[in-house]
Amino acid sequence: MSNTTTDDDKPFLIVGSGSETVAPGLHILRGQGQSFVAETDAGLVVIDAGPGGAVTAGMIEALRELSDAPVHALCYSHGHVGYNAGVPEWLAHARERGEPAPRVIAHRNVPRRYARYRETQALQHRMAEVQFNRAPGFFDKRLAMHEPGETFDERLVIGSGDRRIELFWAPSETDDAIALWSPVQRVLYGGAALLDSIPNIGTPFRTMRDTVRWAGTLEAMAALNPRKAVREFGPVIDGEAAVQQVLTHTARALRWLRAEVVRLMNEGLNEQQVLARIRFPEELFGVAWMKPSYGDPGYIVRDIYRSENGWWDRNPTSLHPEAPEDAAGAVAAAISDKAGVIASAQALADAGRWQLALHVIDLLATAPGEAPEIVQARRLKAAWLRERARQVASYVSRNLYRVSAEMIEQGTQARFGIR
Template sequence: MTTASHPPTSQPPQRSPYAAAPTTAAQPALQETPVREPREDSPLVGKGPRIEAVDTGLHVLRGQGNSFVIELDEGLVIVDAGPGGKVTAGMIEAVRHISDAPVHAICYSHGHLGYNAGVPQWLAHAQARGEPAPRLIAHANVPRRYARYDETGALQRRMAEIQFRQPHGFFDRHLHNTRPTETFEHRLTLGQGVRRAELLWAPSETDDAIAVWLPEQKVLYGGPALIDSIPNVGTPFRTMRDAVRWADTLERLAGLGAELALREFGPPIVGAEQVRQVLGHTAQALRWLRAEVVQRMNDGMGEREVLASMAYPPELFDVDWMKPTYGDPSYIVRDIYRSENGWWDRNPTSLHPASPQAVAEAQAAAITDKAAVIAQAQALAERGEHQLALHVIDLLATAQGDDSALAEARRLKAQWLRERARQVRSYVSRSLYQVCADRIEGGQAQAFGIR
């Protein structure tokens, strides 16, 4: 495995071609950065005591999920600085209850927005204590991701508002990025001796994810590769994630021989056998999904046909660590499908489509008996077939206008979206159903292309 290590004085990573200009690392001090807090029911809020020892010199620190603290001779290593504001302030305070050592390094578990928005507060904390700025360490792919996020900042914030059910503007000052000062490709070692920490590239949810391995203590911090629910592949707003690559990473991490594995979200996995079982089983489920989708694609099925034909074996998916509480197995199916297919839905009408509004208006105008469409949709809903009812009501509900039948169709659509939110387990699906219902009822759906 290639090793790439950089001293604290190394040059910043080369700027990505995505970016016209880099984002400066300088950020306002803590008292000048008001950040509203996440909802208490957000899956991103860490649960449990703020800081908890898991082994000698090793601590789980609750921030945006589970951060990780390692006590080295050189100082503290913090994995993920938190989302900023009061959460990160609480993280800093909790760390100071267990150690007065300087922060030697802040490591980015991956490049997703929010997990390290609190870096400026840690930098300000070090400065106030008269200590050198911590090393900011990330995988080499993080700067490129940050450049892409800078370019699409408004889009990223709007998607986050919908996915996490936050008011418009909530993330405008919440999702800033601080570039790492050092990057590595495959492995980087911090410290030496009993508490040597090895940063390992662990591509999974992102191509810039890392894990942290303490070989002498046999403790693994899995980062985003290791969560307490089904792997987060294929969520509706996100770019494609490779299920097989995630399985490869889990199998590689399982081979380390960890006796304690810490998840980015959820409780730790205790015992070498349980660690191997959870990681190996999850990898097996991902490979099963890949094989099943590939077989159906080779048989000529399109995406919707593949989705309709899937049945998920309970022995693979009805276990504690595969719960669809955030993602969903059907999301993974979609991502596997699109990894081998283009955007076309195989309906030739959609190759060069008319505008969505023109289609909706023409469709509604062609229906002379709108009451019959509404009645049929209502009959389906009364039988508990809310998804079919939504497909039928969309014949009218996507059209704008004050026509009473169209208004009734929109009202029913919002009502049935809320019902679907009660029926599904995935947090993301529930959020999208509920927010879309809110926007349809408020006449704001078109602002983000919601129909």
């Protein structure tokens, strides 16, 4: 894979530098996503230490422009690796100042997640390379995990009186996500549960995320009646009415998706048929905070479908398959008019029907070997994947199309199991 960077491929999770004061004693620190700082009578509480290196150093510098108080606690907004790779820098900062080490706090599910990530480390790194369009090995030293020193289940209060804050479990993108609530100022930091795009459910590389549980988390947040809500990504939502609108509208859209997918499954439709049939109402999915800039509503459909179905695609041929390369080779060998297949696929592409062209060209492009028609089919597939990348809004989809095209051209797709 190449590691070229365009405006469309900038590090998606790094949101800039500096700070923003949301309310007295409550601040955003920009790093990997938007971290958060609360000034309590126990000391500073920091949500997310950042990815380490220069980004975390900049976060610490920005914090010290806000307050000289000691850091009482570093808290993990959720267990995705990278958001808290910078913990050692914060601990070193406290030592340099002669202060006690901050408490390192996370939800009780984070250690279990970290154990799974360590078990599947090579897989996690390969998936991140594809999803974020980075060169092989890029994440080998960038996804450090630091175990929390303490965990909690449902709720944890830090500080007292008017300067207290509450951490609470907010299952959403992960089952270990938390949020922060300032009850006196009625300011919510939503963490991974609150974005300025459609909830990140059903991503192609990740385990399932519970759509209805995420909706329930947003509804619980709305019940707090926040005056302001800070997103992990995106602008602060200011005003009680605006916060209610975003939280309840998003929850309603997620619950609609669940009900609609279940309705179509009950009709007997398989996953591909559900995806072809479903239509996303503009009034639910056309608003600014539901734009598919990272995820996609079709991704959510797939996760809901998977939550109620097994792995079988309803084609009996796939129950006990041959090796993919053997099956693809046999299909290619059975096609006597390979030039006709290529011409048919090219005609679809010329008509702008890139996805149908990909379906047809796969009759040859996934086959092994270096026969001229096979090589030509792969070249065309790579070119059409780039065309598809221009058509989709989702950052993840664009990267998967582009990285797959590069690997097909370089002959390295087998390393990732890509066809």
